[in-house]
Amino acid sequence: MPEQVQTLRRTPLSRERILRAAVALADEAGIESLSMRNLAQDLGVVPMALYKHVANKDELLDGMIDVVVGEIDPPVPGTDWKQSVRRRILSARRALRRHPWAPLAIESRTMATPAILAYLDSVVATLRAGGFSTDLAHHVMHAMGSRILGFSQELFDPSRQAGRSGATNPDPPAALPAEVAARFPHLAEISTAASHDGDTVVGQGCDDQFEFEFALDLLLDGIERLQRQGWSSSRRSHRKDQDEA
Amino acid sequence: MPEQVQTLRRTPLSRERILRAAVALADEAGIESLSMRNLAQDLGVVPMALYKHVANKDELLDGMIDVVVGEIDPPVPGTDWKQSVRRRILSARRALRRHPWAPLAIESRTMATPAILAYLDSVVATLRAGGFSTDLAHHVMHAMGSRILGFSQELFDPSRQAGRSGATNPDPPAALPAEVAARFPHLAEISTAASHDGDTVVGQGCDDQFEFEFALDLLLDGIERLQRQGWSSSRRSHRKDQDEA
DNA sequence: TTGACGGGTGTACGGCGTACACCTATGGTG
DNA sequence: CACCATAGGTGTACGCCGTACACCCGTCAA
Structure with missing residues (x-):
């Protein structure tokens, strides 16, 4: 008893x-x-x-x-690399959004728990299976970096005002406060742009999910282009400074 | 006295x-x-x-x-937007590398000191002067996000092994340890790739600066393409899931 | 001369991570 | 059945942290 x-x-x-x-x-x-x-x-x-x-x-x-990290969906085997990587990353993003403390915790650790390594490893596996050279896969993983692989927060969010100056208003969440808008006119202009779906125009800030996928697809499309043309770091098209302008 | x-x-x-x-x-x-x-x-x-x-x-x-943030070079007025943004971001990166604690500190703050806002604002100004719509400029700033604007660390660094398991070796800095390599074969394969300049092959890890610029240019090139074709979020080419495969 | 005030001091409080000694129920072994 | 090793929960204590609050002193305006 x-x-x-x-x-x-x-x-x-x-x-x-x-x-x-x-x-x-x-x-x-x-x-x-x-x-x-x-x-x-x-x-x-x-x-x-x-x-x-x-x-x-x-x-x-x-x-x-x-x-x-264990909450990230496992890879689905059937699809092509681009779909597969895209889904995986969006799944990682979902997992991290359920635990807002996680991105910072991950970045502040010395490094790489086994679960993170396993996740990264499986993404590399997908790329390799999709025909990527080890060389290109290497750079792609770096390019995805912290932000796109699902970790790390959004830095750019002008609606959060500067720390200093008066502690007047308690919480007006949308659109940046007049004082800040005046000092940073371009940010002000930008922050009301982005009429995502129809044209709601002056919005409540912006659609995080849209922005994330925008960046993700920008990278994925660029990567696809490199891969199709058999990019390799030895014959790279760098030194931007002379072929431009 | x-x-x-x-x-x-x-x-x-x-x-x-x-x-x-x-x-x-x-x-x-x-x-x-x-x-x-x-x-x-x-x-x-x-x-x-x-x-x-x-x-x-x-x-x-x-x-x-x-x-x-005050150590970031001011914008040079003469050049085109792509050069200008590129230089600015690389300058930001240099400033942050002089103070390794800064990226995490920046991300952990609630948000945006005046200096950061000023930096972001001036980048937006460059884009706008380069002919970007507010709409596109908005998304571009998001796409640059934390990592590319110079903040945030590199997450992907397999040479730092997992925290757990034996605390045997004190500091063998290069190439990931055999045990880890065995468990994550794709990471192992990747980590010795990337023969950057000539072909030194099995290297001491990899060239951070190269990786950073790789990602940066991937984004800048993609952004340039969007801007040239007058991209706008209302007639976007999203919904990847049906036009692929 | 005085008295306000800007700026350095000293003490103290509550919270943190955790070392270390202790206690106690459990379960395998003679 | 008696025994005792051991795993797991406890209690106390130490040194660090950020910082509230009272104080004190030198400077300078009135």
Whole structure:
């Protein structure tokens, strides 16, 4: 009987349970309130108990990242490389948008958990299967870089105003505030552009998903062009500075 | 006399001096050892003295970012948009590489210091002067995103092995370790590709600068194509899923 | 002469990650 | 059945962090 009471009172803790709780906590309360102490409390346990299952907080973060990366859909084998890579990347983006803390966490880590390496590896595999030379595949992976592979945030978002100056308005989320608009006229002009679907004109900012796919397709189309013409880094068409103008 | 002793003993502290010292400290010792206490000590002052010049640590970081962004070269007016943007972005990259902590700091901030906004604004100005519609300029800025505008690190770097598993070798910097290579064969294959200049073949990893410019030019070329054909988001050629395969 | 004030000081608080010693229930072995 | 090793949860404590708050002192305007 006392045994039952105990087993009911708490499931016995484990690396999995800790990681899931940590991800949930970060999702709900933000990464900045993910402390060993808070996490332990959520699990109904004393902080030091966690250290029997994860070595330290960094290892905890690595584990959390692997959880998120594990949510990326596996590749679908039938399609051509472009479709396949495109789908995979959009899936990665979806996974990361479910866990807004993840991009920064990934970038701040020293590097590459096994799950991330596995993801990257499988993307390379798709390229190679699609006829890419190792050389081109190499550069393509670099070009996709952090942002396009699904990691990393959007930097360009003029609707978030500068940190300094008056703390007047509490939260007017759309369109950048008049003061900023005045100082940065080109940003102001830009920020109301982009009438995506019909022409709603002065919009609520812009469609992140559209922008992401715009950049993604810009790269994919360029890459396709290179691949079709058998690009190789040894006979490259660089040194832009003389063949232009 | 005692006045002279004092004025000699320390220059009187100021926001500028604090910011410069903070940047120097972060450059030398890493951002993780930039604490108010360490910084104060470097300045020969008690920690709380700093708060007479910066509101708190976040504002200090904002100031540091502005210092770095301020190092980006101003635009040169004569050239065409493509040259101009290209040069500007490479200058931004140079500035950020002098301060390796900066990209992460920039991305982790809520958003956009005045200096960053000014930088973005001037890039937009160049595009507009080059004949870009506000619409296209908008999307282009998004496409450049964090990575290409000079911010954000390189994510893809297989030579840094996974965190877990044995902590055996102290620092073998080049080429990914056999164990990892075995588990991720495509990454292994890729990592030794990219014979950049002549054909040194199995290299020491790869040329970051080359990879950066590869991605940059991929985007710039694609953007140029769009601009020449008068691209607009209303008559876009999206919905990839049906015109392919 | 005075008194306001800008700027450096000292103390203290609450939160963090985590080292280390401890306790206790469990389960394999004699 | 008795034993004790061990896995896993506990409690205390240390040193770091950011920073609130009271203080104090030199300078300068009135």
